[in-house]
Every structure is written in C-alpha cells, then in structure tokens.
Amino acid sequence: MNALLSRARIPAGARAPVIALLAGIVLFVASELLSEYNNLQLATGCYYFAALAGLTLLTGLSGQISLGHGALMAVGAYTAALLIGNEHWPLLGAVLAATVMAALVGLVLGAAATRLRGPYLAGATLAFAVGLPALADKYPGTFGGENGLTIEPPTPPAFLGREFPLERWEAWIAGIGAVVVLLLAENLRRSGMGRAFRAIRDDEIAASLCGYSVARVQLTAFVFSAACAGLGGALLAVVLQLAAPGAFQLQLSLSLLTAIVVGGLGSLAGAVWGAAFLVLLPGWSNDIANSFSLSTKVSSNLPLAIYGVVLIVVMLVWPTGIQGGARAAISRLRRARGRPGTGPGTPRKRELAGAASGPVSPASGGEAALTNQRGDPER
C-alpha cells in the first residue's frame, strides 16, 4: 500500500486520509453489491476490524500483549446497550460514550499494565478477560444476567427510502466506525507517537534515554486500543442488537489476539486479514464439515479442529502472518519476472523512489518515499 501511494505521488501527510477514503469507497461499493447475509458479514468484519486495529497497534507496535480485549469489547457493548435501551440515547452518542467508557477502563487496566511485561501482562489481562464477565452474573438487574440486554434494531433514515435493507444500514454503521478507526490508527502509526511505540517495543532503556517516558507511551497505546475495542464492542451490540455474556467469553479475547498474529502483526493490512479470517473461516469450516456425511460427534467438532489446524499451519508456514506471506509472495513474483530492484527495501529502489517523487514536492515527498521504503514513518 505504501509503495503504491508513493508511486502515485501522494504527499506523506495525506496518505492516511487517502487510505481511509479508498477503504470507505470499497466498503460502500461492497455494501451495494452484496446480499443481505453478506452485508451482515461485512458489518461483522467491520466491528472486528475496529477492535483488531487497536490491538495490533498495542501488541505489534508498542509490544504489549493483551489477552483481555474481548472484555473491553464487552464494556463497549454493554455501555451502548444500556444507553440505547434504557436511556434512549441516539446511536452516535451511545457509540461515542461506549468508546469513552472503554477508554477509561483501559486507562485503569493500562496503568496497571505499564509495570508488567510479557507473560505477566498476558496473565493479568487474561484474568481481566475471565473476571470482568462475572459482573454481568453478579448484577443481573442491570446487565440482564445470562440473557444480556437486547436493543431495538437501528432504523435507516427516511431519505434512504422504505426499501432500504436493515443489513446494509448496519454494514454502513459498522463501516463508518471501521473507517474512522482506520484513519485514526493509520495517523497514529505514522506520527511521532507511533515512532515512540516502536522505539519502546524494540528497546525500552534506549527509548527512555532518548527522552520517551516509557509508562506514558505504553499507557497511550493501551488507552487507544481500549477505545478501539470499545467502539468495536458498541458496533457489535448495534449490529447484533444484543449484548450478552455468551459473546464475550475468553474465546473472544483469544481469537482477537490470534487474528492479529495470523493476519500479520503490527500492520493495519494484517488487521484486515485478521477480520476476514474471523468472519469467513467459521462459515467455510462449517460448510466443509457439512459436506461430508459424518456422525454428529465428528461434524460438530470438525470446524473447531479446522480452526486449530489452520492456526498451527499458518504460524509454521508464514511466521509473519498472512500479510507477511503475501508480501513475500509478491516480491518473489516480481523477482521471477526479472524486474530487479522493484522488491521492497532494495537500495536501488530507494534511490528510484526518491528520484521519482522528488520533482513533485522536493521538500517532503522525496524524503518521505525514501524513509518509507525502510518501513519508517514519514515524519
């Protein structure tokens, strides 16, 4: 994506909005073309993406592992469901409030997390993922217990016409959320703060010698990713019209972490792959399981077995995830076609890119393209 943008001579500062705009157009066209069921899948993918984009910045860029983002999604979902169902807030206000609420919880959890590293952080966030849903059981009056909270389906605005399908409207809502997250996350990734994330991930002490406050940077990453998870959870509640404990078991937290690693850790493209993986794989593996005539014992467990095998195989075959595998495959293809120097990161390519974008905006463009080839942020 970066290489394409630099070839298209998009100035560095405008790249995040351009990516977000393109993603918005793709989502809009897709929602117009897809069937109602597929629109629902699109909406599901969009709210997963919102949560995954935050998590991949946290784990991939700032190096903090979290096994608790499912519970942060639950915070967002329950806040949105309470505000829409009981207080009759408008959709936008409820979703924003849910995002803020999750960010606040993330602030508390993140403050505890800044002292913890590696498996200790994993343990603490795992306990969070398992512990928080207990509140729904403890206060069934507020949170609806096992059945959870149901909310009214969102109504498409009148000017879209009476025939406008609900699923497409849900896909639009979730899609807008995903595009906003994409814009913010891409901006953050390219900003000085994004560079601080990477510096701290790679070497804490060196980074603090450079003047970064490790705790503050880590807390920023945690709060941002918690807000993203909260937004994802709120969108989930809107799309499913339900916030129930069953949706936020430990499995959700684990599959979020799994999705970003399998998709490709640290890149937003990887988060897109991860969201697609979470949405599409269950359907496909169910189809496979049902296409053979097997006993119920086997066919009901086959999708799970396929999921497990896919996780293991992807990690063994593509250690850098699907995105890393795709990138390697593309550069191998280019080399095979005898176009030396077009592979990413080769010195020749850097010179070419610098020279090519030089005339457009000599001040920033050339420099940006140059640093960009090394995978660094622009500024």
Place this chain on the structure above:
Amino acid sequence: MTRFVDLTLNGISTGAIYAAVALALVIIWRSTRIVNFAQGGMLMITTFIASALISSGASYWLAFVVALLSGFVLGGLVERLLMRRVEGKPPLNAVIVTFGLLILLEAVAGMIWGNTPRSFPPAFSIRGYSVGGTRLLFAPNDTFIVLVVLGSAALLALLFRRTTLGLRMRASAFAPEVARLLGVRVGGMLTLGWALASLMGSLAGVLVAPSVFVGPNQFDPILVFGFTAAVMGGLDSPAGAVVGGLLLGLALSYVGGYEGSALVTLAALVILLLVLMVRPQGLFSTPRERRV
C-alpha cells in the same frame, strides 16, 4: 468457625491442583520460554484416556499410571514435532501455536468421546472426615491430592537440584550454547522438560477430574487458574508455583464460600493485580535488571 475450617481445607485441596498445573507451566517456561496454553488440552486428553480405560474395566491405579505415562509421551511429542519448529521465531507465534493445539485437542476429544461431560471416580473416599461429631468438607481423597502434588513437587525439586540429569536440564535452559559445548544434548533436555511438565499436568487432570467431570472444555478453568497461580508465584520459580497455587486456592475458596461463586473469577483478577502491583514479576522471582 467450622465453615472457616472447611473453606480452608477445601482451598488447600483445590490449591494443590492449581499448583500442579502451575508447575507444569513453570517447567516449560523455564526450559523454552513458552507459555504452554495447550497444557489444558493435553491434560484433558490424558484424563480421557484414563476415563476410557476405567470404563472398559481397568482398575483405577492402572488408569492413573497410564494417564501419567501418556502425559509424559504426549509432552515429548508436542515439543519434538511442533514446538521445536517455532523456537527462535517471534514469541507470540509459539503462543498462537499452543492456542491452535489447545483448540485442536479439544475438537479431537469431542470427536472421539463426545461433548457431554462424564463422571470420573476418585482414588479414595470423598466422605469427609468426622471430627468431634461434625463432618468436615475434607475427605481422604483430598489428603491424597495434597500429598501426591506436594510429593511430586518435592521429587521434581530433587531431580532438578540433586541429580546430574537435573543439572543438565537447568544448564540447557539457562545457557544452551555453553551446555552444548560441554556435551549436553540440549534438544533432548528440552524434550524431557516438556515431557515432565506434561506428566505433572496429567497428574492434575486425573486428580481434579472427579470434581469437574471429564469433557473437552471441562479443564479450561483449571488452566486459567493454574496460569494465574504461576504468574502470581513468578514464572521462573517452581516454589512460587506451589505457593501461588495454594494461595490462590485458599483465596478463591474463601471468596466462593462467603461471597458466592459468581465473584470467584473477579476475585482472581483482583488478587493477581494486587500481587503484581507489589511485585511485577511474581512473588518468588528475583528481580532482574534490564540491560540495554
């Protein structure tokens, strides 16, 4: 007062189980720097093997021994065939592989034995001891659980500290290059570490099975609490795993008894956070300086 005694004894007995799982995780963490989330699935499979043997007429003790041996073999196989391929890759990859293995093992168990949990016999009577006319919530079987776990923890400590094999295993874990130069078969030692850890896990599975029943997902909470205990005690310290397990067992028993079972998982979170706030690397770890 009886209630307090009951809850304390009950906490020690469940704590021993958490301690066994925590030990299994700690041994693997020390040797390969991997948190083995598949442990829950591995001990589930070996407990199912024991359960199948018992329902086909074998004696409890034969099933017990077979479960431990199959745990030993399974652990070695998992390290040799699977984990060795992700060593030296980014650490999260190993974590995802163990997730994948956990899910795969649970699915396989469901395919073979079905998803309905089945009962599992205890080794000894589960009728509580009677003291001065009142019956305690602590039975001969609980005594057995506590003694077996503490005994095998002591055996492991002897193995690691007093034997040449243990010295080789520690050397392979902490200085693999030096150990290799001195003629230690480092790969074999890592496999042995996984096998021993998995044996410990199988022990926990067979011991806890009478109270949680045997099913593909029945052991997930044991894994979560075992991991919590290991983190609490310090992932590098076997003694910490045992103490962490017992402390967590006691604390959760009190919370469950006095405040209701709904709050148990939340209490585990609070306890873990409190411990980690004071000691970010667990109770028994030696603080290590971070180097540039």
